[in-house]
Amino acid sequence: MRNYLIALDAMGGDFGPHISLLAAKKTLQKYPTLSLIIVGTREKIIPLLKQYDLLDHDRLSFVHAENVISMEDNPIYVLRHVSNSSMHTVLKMVADGDVDACVSAGNTGALMLLAKQALKTIPSVSRPALVSGLPNNCGGHTYLLDLGANLQCDSDTLFNFAVMGSVLCEKVEQVPKPTVALLNVGKENNKGSDIIKRSATLLGESNYINYVGFIEADELFSCKADVVVTDGFSGNVALKSYEGMGRVFLQQLDKAVNSSFYTKLLGKLLSPILKKQFKHLHPDMYNGASLIGLRGIVVKSHGSANEIAFSYAIEQAIKEIQWQIPNSISNRLEAVLSERDCLSHE
Structure with a gap:
C-alpha cells in the first residue's frame, strides 16, 4: 500500500x-x-x-x-x-x-x-462539479452531481458531468459501466427543458456512457441509476431534502422507541439491529463531496x-x-x- x-x-x-x-x-x-x-x-x-x-x-x-x-x-x-x-x-x-x-x-x-x-x-x-455518493436502497451509493457548484448548466456541461460522475462511480465503487440518468420532471421523452432534452440526445449517442434515461426525484435512491446528473440548483435542493428527511426519520424513530416503558425495552433489544440497518442514512456517513x-x-x-x-x-x-x-x-x-x-x- x-x-x-x-x-x-x-x-x-x-x-x-x-x-x-x-x-x-x-x-x-x-x-x-x-x-x-x-x-x-x-x-x-x-x-x-x-x-x-x-x-x-x-x-x-x-x-x-x-x-x-x-x-x-x-x-x-x-x-x-x-x-x-x-x-x-x-x-x-x-x-x-x-x-x-x-x-x-x-x-x-x-x-x-x-x-x-x-x-x-x-x-x-469548463466547470468543476460537486459530487457525492449517497446511500441507496441496494446497500451501495448513488452518485449525484452537481450539488451546488454550478446553479445553471448547458447541455455540454451536463454531458461532461455524466462522464465525470460515471468514472468516479466506476473507480471508487468498482461498478462496471455505471448506469447514468438525468434528473427530470418526468420520464417521458417530451418532458423537461430543451437543455435536458439535448443532454439526453448527447448521452444516448455515446458508447462510453451507459445512459438509461430520465429519472424523477422520488427515485433518486431506488437503484435505477448509479449516477444521476442535474444542475447545481436542483442537485443542492435534492441533497438538502434527502439530508433533512434522513434526520427527521432518525429523530422520529428515536422518539417512538422512547415513548413508553415497553417501547424502550423493545428498543433496547432491537437497538443493535436498528443501528446497523439505519446507520447509513445519517448524513455523517456520506460527508465529503468531491470537486471533480x-x-x-x-x-x-x-x-x-x-x-x-x-x-x-x-x-x-x-x-x-x-x-x-x-x-x-x-x-x-x-x-x-x-x-x-x-x-x-x-
Whole structure:
C-alpha cells in the first residue's frame, strides 16, 4: 500500500479547527500509511495540537497561514482581494504537487473559485462539479452531481458531468459501466427543458456512457441509476431534502422507541439491529463531496461536519488518490470527445 499525503484546511467549517484535528487523529490511527499537513493560524492550531497530543506526531505536520476565509465571505471578493489564507495554502500544495489531495470544510463558493484558479480544469471541462455518493436502497451509493457548484448548466456541461460522475462511480465503487440518468420532471421523452432534452440526445449517442434515461426525484435512491446528473440548483435542493428527511426519520424513530416503558425495552433489544440497518442514512456517513473536473483532488466537507463526518471526507480523498481520479476522468473525456467528433463528421 502506497503512502498518502493530504493537506487539511483546519480553519474552514462552522465549529472551528478542533473538528479537523480530532478527525485527523482518528484517521491517522486508521491508516498507518497516511500523513497529514494541518494548515491554519498558529495561535489557534498549536494549542489544539498540544491538547490532542498531536504536536509531536511523526505523520502530522503544521503549516501556518495568515488569513482565514469565513463562511460569510463573498467568493468574488475572496478571489480578488484575499491571499495567504488556509484555503489558498492547501490548494497551492495540491497544485505544486507537494500533497496528493486537500480537504476543506470552508466556504463552498470560495473553494470552487480558488480551486479552479489554482489547479485549472481538465482539458474540455469548463466547470468543476460537486459530487457525492449517497446511500441507496441496494446497500451501495448513488452518485449525484452537481450539488451546488454550478446553479445553471448547458447541455455540454451536463454531458461532461455524466462522464465525470460515471468514472468516479466506476473507480471508487468498482461498478462496471455505471448506469447514468438525468434528473427530470418526468420520464417521458417530451418532458423537461430543451437543455435536458439535448443532454439526453448527447448521452444516448455515446458508447462510453451507459445512459438509461430520465429519472424523477422520488427515485433518486431506488437503484435505477448509479449516477444521476442535474444542475447545481436542483442537485443542492435534492441533497438538502434527502439530508433533512434522513434526520427527521432518525429523530422520529428515536422518539417512538422512547415513548413508553415497553417501547424502550423493545428498543433496547432491537437497538443493535436498528443501528446497523439505519446507520447509513445519517448524513455523517456520506460527508465529503468531491470537486471533480480539476487537475487535482479537492474534497469539500460539510461546514457543519463533526469529527466523524470530517474523517469520512479524508477517507474520500484517500479513495480518489488510490484511483487517480483526475487522470482517469481526463483519459475518459478524451476518448468520449473523440467519439463525438467522429459522429459529428459522419
